[in-house]
Amino acid sequence: MTTTLTYGPARALPGEQIAITTNPDTEPFWLAAKEHRLTACQCADCGHFRMPPSPYxxxxxxxxxxxxxxPGTATVFSFAICTKNPKNGEDYVYVPVVVDLDGAPGARLNANVSGCDAEDVHIGMKVAVDWTDIKDGWVLPNFRKA
Structure with a gap:
């Protein structure tokens, strides 16, 4: 006998609950996100992509x-289905993902996925960037089913 769990729609976490900090290595990523541009740190000498950004x-x-x-598209590498808001413990379905970013070989990004039922998320699923306003005027890249 197989039991199938039904979670319903996956949602991004509420933006007013999310705050970030920047440093010289990450600030260009966040400034691009404010302009709704998805970017990744790339070595200007050898071309290697790295996320998260690092000094070297x-x-x-x-x-x-x-x-x-x-391009703003990616492929789900890993995911989890969560059913409680981490800020207040209320029932809230969200799906944190790790995605492989198209156009940036080897670069992965942690985000949330929405725009589909949580149980439909799977490894290999194609997603497209979706922007979430967060605290202090910053913008967070999340993803929707492509």
Whole structure:
């Protein structure tokens, strides 16, 4: 006998509950997000992508960075289905994902997925960026089923 759980629609976490901090290595990512542009840190010398951004390229140790605009699509690498809001413990279905970013080989991003039922999310699912306003005027990239 197989039991299938039904969770219903996956939602992004409420933006007013999310705050970020930036540093010189991450600020270009967040500034691009404010413009609804998805980007990833790329070494300006060897071309290696890295997310999260870091001061040095793990491939060639260069400090030179560039931030190309990506297509805004990705593939789900991993996910979990959560049923409680982490801020207040209320019932709330959200699906945190790790996605492989199209146009940035090797770069992965943590986000949420929405626009579908939680039980429909699967590894290999194609998603497209969706923007969520968060605290202090920042914008968070999340994803919707493509």
């Amino acid at each position: 390229c793990p491939e060639c140790q260069s400090t030179a960075k560039q931030w190309p605009t990506l």
